[in-house]
Amino acid sequence: MYKKISLVLLLLVLFTSLVLAQEKEKCITCHQVVMKGIVKDWEASKHSKNGVTCSTCHGDKHTSPANANLALKPTIETCAGCHSQQAEQFKEGKHALAWIAMNAMPKTSAQPKEIMEGEKGCGGCHRIGKDGGKCDACHTRHKFSIEEARNPLACATCHMGFDHPQYEMWSTSKHGIIYQMEKESGRAPKCQTCHMVEGTHRVMTAWGFLGLRLPEEDKKWEEWRVTILKGVGVLDPQGNPTPRLDVVKAGKVARLTKEEWVAEREKMVKVCKGCHSNSYVKTNFDNADAILKQADSLMADAITTVEGLYKDGILKKQADYPLFPDLLKFYDVPTSIEQKLYVMFLEHRMRTFQGAYHMNPDYMHWYGWAEMKRDLFEIKEEADRMRSKK
Ligand code: HEC
Ligand code: HEC
Ligand code: HEC
Ligand code: HEC
Ligand code: HEC
Ligand code: HEC
Ligand code: HEC
Ligand code: HEC
Incomplete structure (x- = not known):
């Protein structure tokens, strides 16, 4: 009796891993040809070593160039399935509100759609809060690397320029200069040291962007x-x-x-x-x-x-x-x-x-x-x- 059950189990395990391997092979063998950059990045990731494959995030409905529209678009909830702590922290912080804040401005709806939805202007940075949040804002796909996100350059694409040049300010301050000379020696703080203490994904400051707090005693x-x-x-x-x-x-x-x-x-x-x-x-x-x-x-x-x-x-x-x-x-x-x-x-x-x-x-x-x-x-x-x- 027990022998029978374990045989069935063994066959089941063999069958599923075969199916999984085949499925993986299909996405990857084809994409190795059509988008080899993506497959290389995925191969360099922790995901590829832990059985998180293309279909884990994109589903398995799309099987050929003709039905690429069936590939699922992963959201923060896809990541939350395995990384709930980071997703929860992110949702409590300001990054999760970036899309809402952008759309709340009185003239946003009067701008060309390409700037917002098309992510060419405001939307290109504020996408970090789009559809609930974009985890690939700091861990770019498909490498999804912790090292990349720990580098202050990961913040630079957005925290720069006209009205929030934090990258320029920090990188030419004593803190930033020491960091660039000594890299990860830990002697001087980088963005993450001060704003993502112990790796928290909840970012928020006292004064915020506008430097306006309510009750004021002075x-x-x-x-x-x-x-x-x-x-x-x-x-x-x-x-x-x-x-x-x-x-x-x-x-x-x-x-x-x-x-x-x-x-x-x-x-x-x-x-x-x-x-x-x-x-x-x-x-x-x-x-x-x-x-x-x-x-x-x-x-x-x-x-x-x-x-x-x-x-x-x-x-x-x-x-x-x-x-x-x-x-x-x-x-x-x-x-x-x-x-x-x-x-x-x-x-x-x-x-x-x-x-x-x-x-x-x-x-x-x-x-x-x-x-x-x-x-x-x-x-x-x-x-x-x-x-x-x-
Ligand atoms: C026979 C080749 C082939 C196979 C098999 C294949 N793909 Fe694709 N896939 C493509 C091509 C070609 C495109 C680009 C279509 C285009 O640009 O219009 C694409 C597009 C995509 C996209 C982007 C969709 C978009 O809207 O931008 C994703 C994601 C994707 N594939 C994931 C997968 C996954 C996951 C699997 C396995 C379940 C898979 N692919 C299997 C050839 C393939
Ligand atoms: C850990 C989840 C995850 C895995 C695994 C994954 N992807 Fe993706 N992929 C994403 C995310 C997130 C996006 C961006 C979605 C968006 O537009 O917000 C994306 C976007 C894409 C796109 C469209 C964007 C572009 O740069 O062209 C393609 C094509 C794609 N993935 C193919 C693949 C293939 C092929 C594999 C397997 C080698 C794979 N993905 C594995 C999460 C994943
Ligand atoms: C099916 C589960 C699963 C899903 C879905 C998933 N991951 Fe992962 N992720 C893992 C596993 C497993 C590891 C490896 C953990 C380890 O080595 O400690 C990992 C590692 C990571 C790491 C650390 C990589 C490093 O360099 O150490 C990051 C960042 C990451 N994932 C981001 C994401 C993002 C962003 C998404 C959504 C687009 C996502 N993951 C979706 C399972 C998943
Ligand atoms: C893709 C663009 C993008 C990237 C990358 C990015 N941010 Fe942000 N960040 C924003 C936007 C947009 C806001 C404003 C969101 C809001 O308040 O609605 C913001 C807000 C913040 C705030 C909150 C300020 C306040 O109002 O209190 C901090 C702190 C912050 N980011 C730190 C970082 C750090 C550190 C990194 C890198 C590890 C980083 N950000 C990467 C776009 C980005
Ligand atoms: C280069 C990337 C970038 C572009 C382009 C951009 N923003 Fe931002 N925006 C940010 C960052 C980063 C912050 C947070 C800065 C800070 O807290 O000092 C921010 C903050 C904001 C805030 C304040 C949110 C809050 O709650 O404090 C609003 C509102 C806003 N942006 C709207 C817009 C609008 C509207 C546009 C286009 C007209 C735009 N942004 C263009 C990156 C960008
Ligand atoms: C503002 C940049 C930024 C964004 C956006 C971001 N991360 Fe991270 N993430 C980091 C940094 C920095 C670290 C490294 C923290 C540390 O040093 O421990 C990290 C680490 C991680 C790790 C590895 C944790 C560990 O200790 O092994 C995972 C998993 C992860 N992030 C998932 C996510 C997910 C899921 C999202 C979307 C909800 C996300 N990240 C969005 C910056 C970011
Ligand atoms: C990881 C360690 C570390 C952290 C955290 C840190 N600093 Fe520093 N800070 C340094 C070092 C090292 C110097 C260079 C000392 C010198 O100028 O001789 C420095 C220099 C300074 C200076 C002098 C700048 C100049 O131009 O001479 C000020 C002001 C300062 N820090 C304030 C702060 C404040 C405020 C915080 C918290 C928001 C902070 N630091 C966090 C290590 C740190
Ligand atoms: C030494 C610690 C330290 C480092 C390093 C640091 N910041 Fe800050 N940051 C602060 C302090 C202090 C504030 C003001 C906090 C308050 O309101 O009390 C602040 C505020 C902010 C704000 C809100 C608006 C503003 O500028 O006042 C953003 C956004 C921000 N920092 C992003 C970054 C980014 C991105 C980096 C890296 C390029 C960075 N910070 C590096 C300490 C730091």
Whole structure:
């Protein structure tokens, strides 16, 4: 009796492995010819050594060039089946919200589709949050390598350029320079050291992209913050919350309680203390926070200047908006003074505080602060010109 069962079992095992081997062979033998790069990458991966084959992720319905449309497109849920911890952490962090945040901007739907869905502009970076999330943003297919994702260059394709040049700032800071000289010696921190502590896939910072937190205890700062919140349309010109506040909440664009903010800051401070003294770290953060406050003072001054032009009828009321400039329309604004205001907000204010938090004096000062001063001067001069012309 037992003999019979084990014989059946043995045959079953033999049969399934034969089928599996054949199936594997079919996908791979053909793709070795038509896309040999993909097969090579897969062969270099841990997956190929652990029986995770083409059909594990793409299904087995597509069997020939004629029915390639039947190949399944793997999603985060495919990966979650075997890597639930990383997928869960990812979903709690900001990367998972990237597609939602992009679509929440008032002018996104007015851009050519190729920029968003086509992933040529905004969508090319924000795809990290598309369809729930793209794990191949840092572990590119089909190598899906841990080493690649541990390299700070894995962050560089997105965290660079106009409004978030973290890669440029870090790589020319003392931390980044030491890292490049000594690589993985561990003496200086890279992006992952500070933002993915112990390999967590949940990324989130205290201030976030816009550097706007809600409750503010510092009275002067609160006043400037309110002006900026009106500028991004979260508060209406009278100071009441608008529907955009719900978008901010859904996209976790800002920390909305003191506890939330402090929790993220404390995690970061703990990282620094692995290599620096308490007081050294505290001084650094006190100075960086103070710089953000100073930047907000310049920003609020500029917004108020442009708001005045609306109030006094020098700028024409926009059909779809109250008497106020809208910073979230970015470059889709009707006058050159508002174009300048957007650059001041998105490029120069960002560089000022992001440079301060990434220990980069040059970005903080010359690409950030100095440019903000110049923007403010030019905005005021242009406002005077517009007034006297009227
Ligand atoms: C006889 C050759 C052949 C076999 C067998 C084959 N493929 Fe393909 N596959 C192709 C070709 C050719 C394309 C490209 C079609 C195109 O570009 O329109 C393709 C496309 C794909 C795509 C991309 C689909 C897309 O929409 O971009 C995936 C994924 C894929 N194959 C996976 C597999 C898997 C998994 C198997 C095994 C279950 C498999 N292939 C078996 C030839 C084959
Ligand atoms: C661990 C899961 C996984 C395995 C195993 C896997 N793929 Fe993929 N593959 C993906 C993911 C993820 C994408 C990107 C899907 C998307 O567009 O978001 C992809 C995309 C593709 C594409 C279309 C994109 C391109 O670059 O042309 C092809 C073709 C493809 N895979 C073929 C294969 C073949 C052949 C194998 C086996 C040698 C294989 N895949 C094994 C996950 C996998
Ligand atoms: C059927 C299960 C399965 C699926 C589905 C799967 N993986 Fe894996 N993955 C594994 C196994 C097994 C390993 C090897 C683990 C080890 O060696 O410790 C692995 C290893 C990895 C590694 C570490 C590689 C290294 O260099 O050490 C990464 C990254 C990874 N997978 C990403 C993904 C991504 C992204 C997806 C979805 C596109 C995915 N995996 C889908 C089973 C799976
Ligand atoms: C494919 C593009 C892409 C890659 C690659 C990428 N990111 Fe991001 N990252 C984004 C986008 C887009 C956001 C904004 C998402 C949102 O807040 O809606 C973001 C947000 C973040 C945030 C949160 C900032 C905040 O608001 O608090 C951190 C931290 C971060 N990324 C770190 C990293 C690190 C570290 C790496 C490399 C290991 C990396 N990212 C790789 C696109 C990317
Ligand atoms: C080069 C890649 C890239 C492009 C292109 C890009 N973004 Fe981003 N975006 C990012 C990264 C990275 C972040 C996070 C930066 C940070 O936190 O400092 C981000 C942050 C954002 C945020 C803030 C999310 C939050 O919750 O804090 C919004 C909104 C946004 N982007 C919208 C857009 C729109 C709309 C476009 C096109 C007009 C665009 N982005 C183009 C990479 C990109
Ligand atoms: C922002 C970049 C980034 C994204 C996006 C990302 N990873 Fe990772 N992943 C990393 C880094 C960095 C490590 C190495 C962590 C460490 O040093 O322990 C890693 C490690 C891993 C490992 C190996 C864990 C271990 O300890 O062996 C797996 C598996 C993995 N990731 C799966 C995923 C899955 C699944 C997704 C999508 C939900 C994903 N990753 C998305 C950066 C990323
Ligand atoms: C020494 C630690 C450290 C390193 C290394 C580091 N960061 Fe940061 N990062 C910070 C701190 C501190 C903040 C501000 C945190 C806060 O709000 O309290 C920050 C903020 C951010 C933000 C939110 C917006 C901003 O810039 O203020 C993003 C996105 C980000 N970092 C990405 C990266 C990327 C990508 C790299 C690598 C190129 C990197 N960081 C390297 C410490 C670091
Ligand atoms: C893995 C260790 C390590 C971590 C973590 C680390 N640092 Fe550093 N840091 C260094 C080293 C090494 C130097 C170079 C020391 C010197 O300038 O003599 C340095 C330099 C600095 C400098 C001086 C920069 C300059 O231009 O001279 C500041 C400020 C700084 N770190 C702040 C921080 C802050 C804030 C954090 C946390 C967000 C942090 N560091 C995390 C190792 C680290």
